[in-house]
Amino acid sequence: MMRSLWQLRNWRECPVRKLAWVAVVTRLEMFLDALEESQTPDDVQSLVVALRDSYGISNAVYHAVNVGPIPYAALTYTPEWMQYYHDQKFVQVDPVVKGALQKFHPMDWKQLDWSGRGSREFLGEAIAAGVCNQGLSVPIRGPNGQFALFTINDNCSDASWEMFSKEFKRDMMLISHYIHRRVVDIIVPEQDVNRRDLSPRETDSLKYLALGFSRGQISEKLKISEHTLRVYIDSARGKLGALNTIHAVTTAFSRGLISF
Amino acid sequence: MMRSLWQLRNWRECPVRKLAWVAVVTRLEMFLDALEESQTPDDVQSLVVALRDSYGISNAVYHAVNVGPIPYAALTYTPEWMQYYHDQKFVQVDPVVKGALQKFHPMDWKQLDWSGRGSREFLGEAIAAGVCNQGLSVPIRGPNGQFALFTINDNCSDASWEMFSKEFKRDMMLISHYIHRRVVDIIVPEQDVNRRDLSPRETDSLKYLALGFSRGQISEKLKISEHTLRVYIDSARGKLGALNTIHAVTTAFSRGLISF
DNA sequence: ACCTCCCTCGCAGTTTCTGGGGAATACCGC
DNA sequence: GCGGTATTCCCCAGAAACTGCGAGGGAGGT
Numbered sequence: 001m002m003r004s005l006w007q008l009r010n011w012r013e014c015p016v017r018k019l020a021w022v023a024v025v026t027r028l029e030m031f032l033d034a035l036e037e038s039q040t041p042d043d044v045q046s047l048v049v050a051l052r053d054s055y056g057i058s059n060a061v062y063h064a065v066n067v068g069p070i071p072y073a074a075l076t077y078t079p080e081w082m083q084y085y086h087d088q089k090f091v092q093v094d095p096v097v098k099g100a101l102q103k104f105h106p107m108d109w110k111q112l113d114w115s116g117r118g119s120r121e122f123l124g125e126a127i128a129a130g131v132c133n134q135g136l137s138v139p140i141r142g143p144n145g146q147f148a149l150f151t152i153n154d155n156c157s158d159a160s161w162e163m164f165s166k167e168f169k170r171d172m173m174l175i176s177h178y179i180h181r182r183v184v185d186i187i188v189p190e191q192d193v194n195r196r197d198l199s200p201r202e203t204d205s206l207k208y209l210a211l212g213f214s215r216g217q218i219s220e221k222l223k224i225s226e227h228t229l230r231v232y233i234d235s236a237r238g239k240l241g242a243l244n245t246i247h248a249v250t251t252a253f254s255r256g257l258i259s260f
Numbered sequence: 261m262m263r264s265l266w267q268l269r270n271w272r273e274c275p276v277r278k279l280a281w282v283a284v285v286t287r288l289e290m291f292l293d294a295l296e297e298s299q300t301p302d303d304v305q306s307l308v309v310a311l312r313d314s315y316g317i318s319n320a321v322y323h324a325v326n327v328g329p330i331p332y333a334a335l336t337y338t339p340e341w342m343q344y345y346h347d348q349k350f351v352q353v354d355p356v357v358k359g360a361l362q363k364f365h366p367m368d369w370k371q372l373d374w375s376g377r378g379s380r381e382f383l384g385e386a387i388a389a390g391v392c393n394q395g396l397s398v399p400i401r402g403p404n405g406q407f408a409l410f411t412i413n414d415n416c417s418d419a420s421w422e423m424f425s426k427e428f429k430r431d432m433m434l435i436s437h438y439i440h441r442r443v444v445d446i447i448v449p450e451q452d453v454n455r456r457d458l459s460p461r462e463t464d465s466l467k468y469l470a471l472g473f474s475r476g477q478i479s480e481k482l483k484i485s486e487h488t489l490r491v492y493i494d495s496a497r498g499k500l501g502a503l504n505t506i507h508a509v510t511t512a513f514s515r516g517l518i519s520f
Numbered sequence: 521a522c523c524t525c526c527c528t529c530g531c532a533g534t535t536t537c538t539g540g541g542g543a544a545t546a547c548c549g550c
Numbered sequence: 551g552c553g554g555t556a557t558t559c560c561c562c563a564g565a566a567a568c569t570g571c572g573a574g575g576g577a578g579g580t
Contacts (some may be wrong), residue, residue, distance in 0.1 A: 034362045053261050127472070143399075144362075147516070173433075173437060181365050211507065213503070213509075244472055246469050246470065247470070253405070253513060256361030257361075
């Protein structure tokens with residue numbers, strides 16, 4: 001029954017059926033509200049499963065690629081495939097991850113390049129493991145370089161999938177946002193106390209370092225001596241708790257303290 | 261008339277008024293569709309103005325903090341304030357920008373810290389320039405370190421604003437996404453041809469560099485000689501068109517080729 | 521008034537990075 | 551098979567960055 005819900009897409013045209021459309025809107029709100037109230041990883045996992053069932057698709061996957069120290073996922077794939085994916089370090093080969101890292105908008109799997117070195121064999125193994133042919137993946141980016149993916153996945157024709165994804169893409173965008181928000185609250189342990197701001201000069205110094213300039217060039221740009229510049233870099237490194245200059249720059253970058 | 265639309269928030273409870281709620285949903289879809297069809301910066305600007313009027317608020321602002329080489333904004337503030345903001349480099353002081361850089365979820369301005377060094381005087385000047393007391397800002401992150409902000413802004417009581425933002429926060433999340441998507445298509449000139457992938461070893465090398473390890477430590481971790489490691493770093497630098505190691509790491513990071 | 525932080529400048533010694541060479545094995549696609 | 555690329559190893563010399571020691575003036579907050 002639920003499965004047929006998405007076939008409503010043209011119902012809105014008919015005034016009599018608008019109430020059914022309202023029901024669809026309410027379903028989205030129900031999920032978002034439920035996500036806001038979830039407290040544990042199990043809650044999130046249950047909601048992902050419920051989501052799959054409610055939208056009548058084969059799989060729904062939230063994959064925290066780079067969120068906190070330990071990897072996390074809430075998904076409807078088999079645990080065996082999850083383990084295998086992790087053991088084989090497929091995250092480095094997976095065209096979905098590689099593609100999403102460079103996209104902003106949700107992307108259909110058909111847009112992806114599956115011709116890479118390890119991609120084809122990965123595809124074969126994935127399909128054997130129950131991953132379906134149609135997919136839509138939503139990239140999610142947060143502060144501190146957080147990156148996650150929300151994917152829905154089904155076995156159906158191109159035409160059906162296009163209708164489905166056109167209809168529910170925006171739902172998925174909101175759902176992926178709320179899942180990520182909740183997951184971060186749950187799994188990212190504590191905010192570092194070292195949240196001291198950088199001074200403007202320190203920010204400038206790190207910014208130019210990130211742009212590839214040498215210390216000599218930067219000191220000219222900022223019209224200060226190279227020694228002074230070094231003091232800024234050192235103090236920034238201290239504030240950020242960084243081990244060396246590269247670490248300081250990447251840390252500042254990921255924390256949003258500098259931008260290109 | 262439009263202004264009263266958002267007072268519909270409780271109408272959904274009444275079945276008779278559900279059709280009005282449908283109208284609200286349709287308004288959102290209308291804006292998203294219009295954004296997808298917009299072609300020029302002027303189109304986007306017009307839509308931001310239309311959005312302000314349709315939602316009955318005082319200001320709507322899309323601010324591309326770090327998208328492409330030249331700054332861009334589509335907003336309803338006065339050109340004088342825009343220019344002054346730019347000339348004074350307020351982007352480095354603005355608590356809205358600083359706060360949003362560390363947030364994932366849309367944030368109310370009341371959550372912000374206005375006690376910083378230059379923040380208070382900035383606040384004074386902003387209010388004098390017509391920026392209102394209530395605000396909601398949506399952080400937007402894209403690939404390549406893109407960062408932008410979408411803000412709505414009004415003069416009203418805390419209670420009214422809370423009702424409004426609760427009701428339309430999700431609308432604004434979608435709208436901000438679609439504005440950014442369109443702006444990137446319009447203002448970001450061409451995708452660099454230098455899109456060659458890094459090899460796994462190169463990725464590993466840069467990743468550990470970003471984490472603050474020295475070459476000696478990394479070569480131990482990867483169980484290769486330091487000379488070999490250096491070859492990876494050099495080739496990665498070449499592929500990325502980077503000027504030095506720091507540049508290579510930050511470039512790879514911002515392009516999503518490596519992650520922590 | 522005192523304390524903290526920001527900005528500016530200096531020296532010396534050690535470590536690390538950069539740039540220029542060269543070379544072998546192996547895999548993949550055309 | 552051949553060209554391209556990935557992976558691994560090696561040498562050397564100069565340039566650059568890191569570490570640890572100081573020093574003084576100014577602006578802001580308690």
